Amino acid sequence: MRKEESRATALKQQVRQLVCEQRRLLPRLGTRKLYFRLRSTFTHLGLKLGRDKLFAWMKEFGLLIGPKKRYVQTTFSRHHLRKYPNPVKGLPLTHPEQVWASDITYVKTRQGTCYVNLVTDAFSRRIVGYTAAADMEAVSMGRALVMALSAKQTAAGTIHHSDRGLQYCSRLYVGLAIERGLRMSMTQSSDPYENALAERMNCTLKEEFGLGGTLENLGQVKLLLAQAVELYNNHRPHLALNMKTPQQVHQEKIPACLNKPGYC
Numbered sequence: 001m002r003k004e005e006s007r008a009t010a011l012k013q014q015v016r017q018l019v020c021e022q023r024r025l026l027p028r029l030g031t032r033k034l035y036f037r038l039r040s041t042f043t044h045l046g047l048k049l050g051r052d053k054l055f056a057w058m059k060e061f062g063l064l065i066g067p068k069k070r071y072v073q074t075t076f077s078r079h080h081l082r083k084y085p086n087p088v089k090g091l092p093l094t095h096p097e098q099v100w101a102s103d104i105t106y107v108k109t110r111q112g113t114c115y116v117n118l119v120t121d122a123f124s125r126r127i128v129g130y131t132a133a134a135d136m137e138a139v140s141m142g143r144a145l146v147m148a149l150s151a152k153q154t155a156a157g158t159i160h161h162s163d164r165g166l167q168y169c170s171r172l173y174v175g176l177a178i179e180r181g182l183r184m185s186m187t188q189s190s191d192p193y194e195n196a197l198a199e200r201m202n203c204t205l206k207e208e209f210g211l212g213g214t215l216e217n218l219g220q221v222k223l224l225l226a227q228a229v230e231l232y233n234n235h236r237p238h239l240a241l242n243m244k245t246p247q248q249v250h251q252e253k254i255p256a257c258l259n260k261p262g263y264c
Helices: 002-025 031-044 051-061 138-150 171-179 192-209 218-234 246-259
Strands: 099-109 112-121 127-133 159-162 183-186
Touching: 002 031, 002 051, 031 051, 099 127, 099 138, 099 192, 099 218, 112 138, 112 192, 112 218, 127 138, 127 218, 138 171, 159 192, 171 183, 192 218, 218 246
Parallel strands: 099 159, 159 183
Antiparallel strands: 099 112, 112 127
8 A cells, every 4th residue: 555655646746847847938837738738748658647637636736827817908099090990800710810919918017017019810829029118109019010020921911900009090000000911900899809819818928927927127028028929939739729839830821821822
């Protein structure tokens, strides 16, 4: 009996060590994604461990991830600038660079509030553009769009979807988008589900990659944001992508777009 207990204890410690190694890379990775990343390692080591048992052990270890608080809304939509309709609602997503979703969130630092703008490909969930600044001016937030446009691979008539915030409706931001062939799309109400993907991306970076705490300064925000995007795009498995990473899906589907005229 003692041998069996000792073997079970050793197995748990081995699994805990593997989990902690994954958490060092992705500190708030959920148990389902952890199991997917570790499944081949378990098999290689001859560990017979199902997902339900891993959940139970994670609870025993005190390593389950709890929910975080909701964040403050940064959108100011009561302005006189032109607001665009929402052609994205009900649109089937079939390929990368079909729809980009964008949203602005705040990050607290000891030197004041900073703002982050993300541009995310709605099909692959890949973050294609990002920026952090000490203000929410259109020129500052527009740097994320410039990054996305500079990396655009297809001639697709991409739709840029966002809320009706002042920055997204500004002449500078809209002019940059339309000049490069993007079609503007905006939410029609304050319903968060109209821009759910972009808002969820902000929450993910805050909850899983350390941007939700109080950082030192803008420099640290920029550094942590770049690291978070790299980890999210290239290492974090995504439930909606059948546990592939956004980068994997993007790389798989972009060649089809390039090789099929009219597809993108």
